[in-house]
Amino acid sequence: MGAAKESPGHAEERNPIHMNIADIKTDNRKRIYSYLREQSQATKQEIAYTLQLSLPTVTQNLTYLTELGLISCENKVINRAGGRNPVAYSYIPDARVAIGLDITRHHIKSIVTDLDGQIIKYVYRRKDYQRNDDYLKVLGNEVENIIAMAGLQREKILGVGIAVPGLIDRTGEYVYDGRVIDNHGMTRAEFSRYISFKTKLIHDSAAAGYSEIVHSPDIHNACYVSLGSSIGGSVFINDKVYLGDGLFSCEFGHLNLIPDGLPCYCGQKGCFDSYCNSEVLSSLTGGDLFTFFDRLNNGDEKLRTIWDTYLQNLATLITEIRMMFGSSIIIGGEIGPFIDKYLPQLQVKIDVKSPFSEKSASFLHACRNKMEAIASGAALYFVQEFLDTALETTD
Ligand SMILES: [Zn+2]
Structure with missing residues (x-):
């Protein structure tokens, strides 16, 4: 996901007439990161040549991305007599991850996705939905359970997307119409009571559709x-x-x-x-x-x-x-x-x-996503938010 989806608006965004210095710096950073995501690995020189950027600009951004933990660098082994081995920079798909929950009348599905939208872990639990505190504790336990099963480092977790049947108010804070299961008026804070990460409350159909569109670059x-x-x-x-x-x-x-x-x-x-x-x-x-x-x-x-x-x-x-x-x-x-x-x-x-x-x-x-589209889409909201904002610079 990501790179192919960002292309339609890219040319206009990069028009220097409409960009201030911070915009240009952000754009350079995003282009370098996108290039590494597409290529998986590249040297500083390859990036500079392909993106037509100066070596100091590339170096500065690669250092920044490395410090954020989004990429890694290593000596690339190339058989080239007399020359030094160039340093290769690698994209890390699971530098950040997001969790998605799909809540329905009879089950809870949990997934972990990486920055490419690939599902790292999927857990299905048969559990009847109930509007009470015990059920909210189960949700908290599901999150901790999948973190343990996937062996996730907590600091890498961007957040937990909670998808439910029902229309969500524009603020994202409560269920505006919840007649499919009895969740009318329930708030994001309630669903998140036992979850110790950032959360979003998402309409299940919107989450499933989002998952499809993210995985369909065409x-x-x-x-x-x-x-x-x-x-x-x-x-x-x-x-x-x-x-x-x-x-x-x-x-x-x-x-x-x-x-x-x-x-x-x-x-x-x-x-x-x-x-x-x-x-x-x-x-x-x-x-x-x-x-x-x-x-x-x-x-x-x-x-x-x-x-x-x-x-x-x-x-x-x-x-x-x-x-x-x-x-x-x-x-x-x-x-x-x-x-x-x-x-x-x-x-x-x-x-x-x-x-x-x-x-x-x-x-x-x-649909391409056969089993876990809703949970996956709920998690992808956090991934997209991260990709949209994490590389912004104001300096
Ligand atoms: Zn009707």
Whole structure:
């Protein structure tokens, strides 16, 4: 992650007409760090030549990055008769790490990610959500547990992203709408009561979408559709999450499919949520989606008919989103990991609905992150913040 995502705005940022001395120094530092991230290792001379910077500027910044612990230097072994071995500087992916928690009705997933967005450790715990102090202690224990299991140095930990079902207020301090699990009005401070690091409270769909966009260097504008026990989503424009003026910019589940149709938990009737949430499928196989898709793959005729109707409704939803945003669309949530095999079938249903005869294969994607997108995305908020701000200079 990182380097490829920073390129679109780079040329303008580096226009000296708009930059003061501090901006230029910060920009040089970021370019050197980005170059090392891309190359993994480089000498001072290579960096100076490639980035067209003076050797003293490169030296000063490499010293700064080394002192921050973000890079290391070592003698590079090169068989060159008569010459000294040059010093090579190496990028350290786990110079900092971040922790992400994914809280749902029945489980807690914890992950640790490095500065490249690679998952260092993943822990799954089956634990029913409860709105009480004991549960908050469990969250604190999960954080300490994964730190111990991954052998992390505490000073390297940037923070803990806590992803929950529910809309988060713009301040990031409390759950504005928490009807999926009973967390309405709960605060970041409550969730963080037994966590001794910086925390952020994040809407689960926004976290999952963020994880996808960070790991998709070729996609900058996207709608992430989360098909879980409820339907949510997030929108990204130029790699940044778009929240709108209210808090409901991505509530795709409450677009209307059938006027006066099935009741929705929101109080309205006929929302897509009632037709495309994952429980529409899992409820037919004892609450287990794996069993549903197992039986579907083994030719269960009844499930095949239901799945066909599900895809038909999903095609309508995807078509409407495409008409509104014109962006890539990523299918995630609980259904996301199963959708790959059925994308061609879904694409046919979408393509016949297109008013412009476009082929959905060009914009429709299954999620890349199959198991831990939410926890990973929650942690990545800290990584991106660090990469955006850690190298800024005011001198
Ligand atoms: Zn609804």
